[in-house]
Amino acid sequence: MRRRLVSEGGRPWTADAAMPEESRDSAGVRVRLDRMVEEFADLDAREKLELLVDFANGLPALPAEYEARKAVEDRRVHECQTPVFLWPEMIPAGGARLVADVAPEAPTVKGFVAVLAEAVAGRPVGEAATLPDDILERMGLVEVLGMMRTGGLRSIVARVRRGFAELARSQA
Amino acid sequence: MPEYAQPDILVSTEWVAEHLTDPRVRIVESDEDRALYVQGHVPGAVEIDWQTDLQDPLQRDYIDRAAFERLCAERGIAKDTTVVFYGDKSNWWACYAFWVFKLYGHADCRIMNGGRKRWGLDGRPWSTERVTHPRTTYAATEQDGSIRALRDEVLRHQKAGRQLLDVRSPEEYRGERMHMPDYPNEGAVRGGHVPGAVNVPWPMNCNDDGTFRSAKELEKLYIRELKMKRRSPTIAYCRIGERSSLTWFVLRYLLGFGNVKNYDGSWLEWGNAVRMPIVRGPEPHGTSAATRAASDACATPPVHA
Structure with a gap:
């Protein structure tokens, strides 16, 4: 298995100047997802969870300026038992960025959000709004996590997609 | 004291x-988030997952007796093993796994007080090793119906006005937390609580x-304030039976x-x-169906569009 080499606590968010590596990747959302699906596909259950933990470790810590916004904005995904806050955004250069805060006691959710963040980073928001519904199936995570847990993850995909779709509409 | x-x-x-x-002891971790075990577990502990290990993949039920026997054999648990459960979330899922083990008659089950949180706070070591233990043979008993209530029994219990505890959040109990967009699999069609159920x-x-x-503190809450009787038949419920297995554990073993x-x-x-009879609102007997129908008719806009 290819372990993802990221430091504990993840990459720092860089404002706009230096984009994270995946934002400079010219591949589209689908191609990036295909690559990540391939990473998961042949792993056994334990390895899949280990890879999710690697992704979780790569999710950047929430920038300080977002911390205060948690209390006043409707950013929480209420369908999730654990606190999950999502900001689907458009950076000034025009690309998509998913800023997220997931409680450390939910590494599965955190890892999955990191997958989504990597898939959309720097892509046009209209394209970020086309995140497909079958990511969990294709990664083989449904069997590993069970139906009750995947419900929360699906609602995260829906929430992210909706957020980017709104941004795309406001841009048009 | x-x-x-x-x-x-x-x-x-x-x-x-x-x-x-200790070969007579098996440590078992059960979590809401399975990746926690992968991140680090008590050295030598095996994982038993409430969903993928303990629930039947097809029928909405627990695994059957034969599957439970296979599970124990694979995890190196024998009939006389002391099984110690622990996990995240103040041991919700640990209590749930404990309850399923009791359902199949495992004699010596314990809970590690404080679970993962206390283990970490006490500065004890985490392990990421893959754990295997020598296989056992295991013979379970038939399900113990004395700790599991099915729907019809709950209905009779409710009609008889017996002790009933709803351990969900007050919002769920009052029937307010119902709107669940993009979440078709897990919701209930109606919100509220079972008439007569007390919210703890x-x-x-x-x-x-x-x-x-x-x-x-527990005696003060359940016995003195809520006036519950230890000898009276009692049923606890939540949304899917996990939080209520913790309350079941508290009532049965601690009180x-x-x-x-x-x-x-x-x-x-x-x-x-x-x-199924349902009431809404903060009181055990809630708002009656008639009053609710009247208020719903007047209400604008509708609560759930």
Whole structure:
């Protein structure tokens, strides 16, 4: 298995100047997802969870300026038992960025959000709004996590997609 | 100073640390988030997952007796093993796994008080090794119906006005938290609670460090304030039966209730089934159906568009 080499606590968010590596990747959302699906596909259950933990470790810590916004904005995904806050955004250069805060006691959710963040980073928001519904199936995570847990993850995909779709509409 | 009814049912992290390699003891982790076990577990602990290990993949039920026997054999658990459960979230899922083990008659089950949180706070080591133990043979008993309530029994229990606890959050109990967009699989069609059920949210059983509250505090809550009787038949429910297995554990083992059952079908069954009595609001007997119909007719806009 290819372990993802990221430091504990993840990459720092860089404002706009230096984009994270995946934002400079010219591949589209689908191609990036295909690559990540391939990473998961042949792993056994334990390895899949280990890879999710690697992704979780790569999710950047929430920038300080977002911390205060948690209390006043409707950013929480209420369908999730654990606190999950999502900001689907458009950076000034025009690309998509998913800023997220997931409680450390939910590494599965955190890892999955990191997958989504990597898939959309720097892509046009209209394209970020086309995140497909079958990511969990294709990664083989449904069997590993069970139906009750995947419900929360699906609602995260829906929430992210909706957020980017709104941004795309406001841009048009 | 009152003691727990069965103080030995709880073991400390220190006790576990001293028994990590004891062949008579098996440590079992059960979590809401399975990746926590992968991140690090008590050395030598095996994982038993409430969903993928303990639930039947097809029928909405627990695994059958043969599957339970296979599970124990694979995890190196024998009939006379002392099984110590622990996990995240103040041991919700640990209590759930404990309850399923009791359902199949495993004699010696314990809970590590404080679970993952207390283990970490005590500065004890985490391991990421892949754990295997020598296979056993295991013969389970038939399911013990004395700790599991099914829907019809809950209905009779409710009609008889017996002790019924709803351990969900007050918002769920009052029937307010219902709107679940993009979430077709897990919701209940109707919100509210079983008429007569008293709301005692599960966190009231626990301290911030994940341990159970003292016998004195638990007695004050359940016996003195809620006037519950240890001898009266009692049923606890939540949304899917996990939080209520923690309350079941508290009532049965820490307070010594003689007859307490977990309704594992819980609100996910009750709130979806046809003709089940439901009330809303903060009181056990809630708002009556007639009053509710009248107020619903006047209400604009509708609560759930």
